[in-house]
Amino acid sequence: MKRSTKTEESAAPATAPELDAKDREILRHLQEHARISVTEIAARVHLSPTPVHERIRRLEESGVIRQYATLLDAQKLDQGLMVICYVSLKQHDKKAGLKFIQAINGLNEVVECYSISGEFDFMLKVRAKDMAGFYDFHVNRLSQVENLGHVQSVFVMGVIKDTHKIIF
Amino acid sequence: MKRSTKTEESAAPATAPELDAKDREILRHLQEHARISVTEIAARVHLSPTPVHERIRRLEESGVIRQYATLLDAQKLDQGLMVICYVSLKQHDKKAGLKFIQAINGLNEVVECYSISGEFDFMLKVRAKDMAGFYDFHVNRLSQVENLGHVQSVFVMGVIKDTHKIIF
DNA sequence: ACTGAAAGACACAGACT
DNA sequence: AGTCTGTGTCTTTCAGT
Numbered sequence: 003m004k005r006s007t008k009t010e011e012s013a014a015p016a017t018a019p020e021l022d023a024k025d026r027e028i029l030r031h032l033q034e035h036a037r038i039s040v041t042e043i044a045a046r047v048h049l050s051p052t053p054v055h056e057r058i059r060r061l062e063e064s065g066v067i068r069q070y071a072t073l074l075d076a077q078k079l080d081q082g083l084m085v086i087c088y089v090s091l092k093q094h095d096k097k098a099g100l101k102f103i104q105a106i107n108g109l110n111e112v113v114e115c116y117s118i119s120g121e122f123d124f125m126l127k128v129r130a131k132d133m134a135g136f137y138d139f140h141v142n143r144l145s146q147v148e149n150l151g152h153v154q155s156v157f158v159m160g161v162i163k164d165t166h167k168i169i170f
Numbered sequence: 171m172k173r174s175t176k177t178e179e180s181a182a183p184a185t186a187p188e189l190d191a192k193d194r195e196i197l198r199h200l201q202e203h204a205r206i207s208v209t210e211i212a213a214r215v216h217l218s219p220t221p222v223h224e225r226i227r228r229l230e231e232s233g234v235i236r237q238y239a240t241l242l243d244a245q246k247l248d249q250g251l252m253v254i255c256y257v258s259l260k261q262h263d264k265k266a267g268l269k270f271i272q273a274i275n276g277l278n279e280v281v282e283c284y285s286i287s288g289e290f291d292f293m294l295k296v297r298a299k300d301m302a303g304f305y306d307f308h309v310n311r312l313s314q315v316e317n318l319g320h321v322q323s324v325f326v327m328g329v330i331k332d333t334h335k336i337i338f
Numbered sequence: 339a340c341t342g343a344a345a346g347a348c349a350c351a352g353a354c355t
Numbered sequence: 356a357g358t359c360t361g362t363g364t365c366t367t368t369c370a371g372t
Contacts, residue, residue, distance in 0.1 A: 021247075029242060036204040036238035041348060050358055055350070068241045070204035071334055074197060078234045079189075079338040086286070086293065103330050110337045116252070117328035125254065125324070129336060156293070160285035162271050166239055166334070168297060169278045170247040209365060221340055223367070 021066070024049065025057055026170060029066065033167060036070045076129060083130045084158040087144070088122035090151035098149050105147045111139045122154070189234070192217065193225055194338060197234065200226070201335060204238045244297060251298045252326040255312070256290035258319035266317050273315045279307045290322065
């Protein structure tokens with residue numbers, strides 16, 4: 003194995019990133035085309051492959067690059083339903099919160115989870131095949147989570163924009 | 171340029187995917203490690219590189235593979251604030267909706283946008299540097315959008331889980 | 339659909355500027 | 356921190372099965 007694998011590697015050390023203009027250019031290319039070659043990135047940023055290679059290595063190590071991911075079409079994989087679930091907990095102490103976080107990490111249907119301001123404690127982005135699949139998740143998996151208070155669901159009817167692109 | 175670039179290529183034709191077990195295995199590897207070599211995927215799925223290469227090409231063409239992306243750390247790029255904005259429109263006719271969608275696509279701070287059920291019409295995921303950055307976006311960019319009714323914002327205080335992983 | 343071979347491109351490391 | 360050079364590996368194509 004020679005080419006970079008990334009992910010599941012060591013946790014990102016908090017070493018100061020200190021990104022210069024070239025680093026940012028490289029990141030902008032990689033952000034949208036993770037599989038292009040170092041040689042091509044080098045050509046686009048007007049550098050030779052060697053320093054680009056070294057810069058990418060540093061960006062991976064410092065954790066600026068989190069993961070090289072392939073984004074798939076959920077519809078074509080029969081996982082076309084997306085639901086936003088708002089969840090409140092019964093108890094809000096630290097221990098109860100950690101247990102909830104653990105439980106959420108065990109639910110594969112939950113692709114994102116955020117701690118939020120407002121009436122509810124958490125927001126979950128859930129993927130399912132269809133309404134029946136979501137119902138099954140709701141009743142048999144989410145509702146089984148300990149310390150769960152209220153759940154309120156908002157259904158996604160259409161995707162207007164779905165990007166991961168960070169502007170910087 | 172020889173290696174696959176993906177993205178911005180032709181729109182996905184609606185040709186039936188018809189994925190077999192090997193295709194799904196390949197997708198599962200690519201989903202989390204977009205930069206691993208075809209050779210290594212081949213080894214992991216017990217096939218030679220040639221058919222794996224051809225399968226990946228078909229998956230790209232059919233649109234099952236949407237994009238090869240590099241996921242970056244928003245905090246380290248000084249874009250650590252995430253806000254969920256709920257938006258309702260004043261007018262709901264088709265033309266007004268299309269204009270809104272166009273406007274949203276022009277706002278780089280909006281990384282995701284969904285048409286949703288419930289009280290509001292759309293949900294936006296917005297990224298900004300900090301509160302001042304978000305305020306600037308809210309007042310000078312979002313609020314300038316034509317036909318905008320109410321906006322309600324929920325602030326993300328912590329990221330519990332942030333994945334793109336579709337289970338299939 | 340897969341195997342095997344073969345050419346060119348690439349990753350990666352080393353010495354040098 | 357960059358360029359240049361070399362080696363081994365990989366991608367990609369094309370033959371055959």
